Amino acid sequence: MDAVQDLTGGGDVDERAEITSPTEAANDPLVLAFGRLQGAANRLGYILGRDLEQQCGITHLTFEVLLILGRAGGTGLSMRAIAQEQVLTTGGATRLVDRMEAAGLVERVEDPDDRRGKLVSLTELGAQTSVRAARLHSENIRRYFLEPLPAEDRERFAEDLRILSHSARDMLPRLP
Numbered sequence: 001m002d003a004v005q006d007l008t009g010g011g012d013v014d015e016r017a018e019i020t021s022p023t024e025a026a027n028d029p030l031v032l033a034f035g036r037l038q039g040a041a042n043r044l045g046y047i048l049g050r051d052l053e054q055q056c057g058i059t060h061l062t063f064e065v066l067l068i069l070g071r072a073g074g075t076g077l078s079m080r081a082i083a084q085e086q087v088l089t090t091g092g093a094t095r096l097v098d099r100m101e102a103a104g105l106v107e108r109v110e111d112p113d114d115r116r117g118k119l120v121s122l123t124e125l126g127a128q129t130s131v132r133a134a135r136l137h138s139e140n141i142r143r144y145f146l147e148p149l150p151a152e153d154r155e156r157f158a159e160d161l162r163i164l165s166h167s168a169r170d171m172l173p174r175l176p
Contacts, residue, residue: 047144066133068085069082070130077119077120077121
């Protein structure tokens with residue numbers, strides 16, 4: 001049995017089956033595989049997010065924004081760029097950044113290329129929090145995400161997830 005069949009509990013995901021009943025719908029190999037992916041992501045997200053909140057005092061979404069700003073470096077990012085990267089509305093990104101600013105993690109600075117615009121950048125506290133949280137998060141990812149997988153499959157699995165993530169991101173509409 002190959003890895004794809006293992007993932008779906010023995011069903012062949014390449015077969016195109018006509019679904020004609022609720023039982024067939026519930027047991028469709030593709031539906032099951034995606035449900036398992038979603039279930040694993042939700043459970044792991046909960047476990048990892050809970051540790052970030054308990055040990056670093058930040059939500060997983062806040063951590064993701066700290067990482068986005070860390071990757072951007074330099075002067076920071078626009079609210080639109082943060083919203084696009086996190087699949088948030090610009091209003092949702094603004095509310096999140098407002099909370100992060102109140103916590104001292106980020107600051108709004110003048111955009112050197114647009115006098116009317118503002119960029120969001122890390123404060124020193126935001127940078128320190130990002131590093132502390134990333135150390136915890138990395139260890140938790142290793143423990144809960146990688147260690148349960150066979151060692152020989154880990155690198156390929158991570159690459160497959162990257163491919164899926166980029167493919168889905170590229171299909172999303174860009175914010176105006």
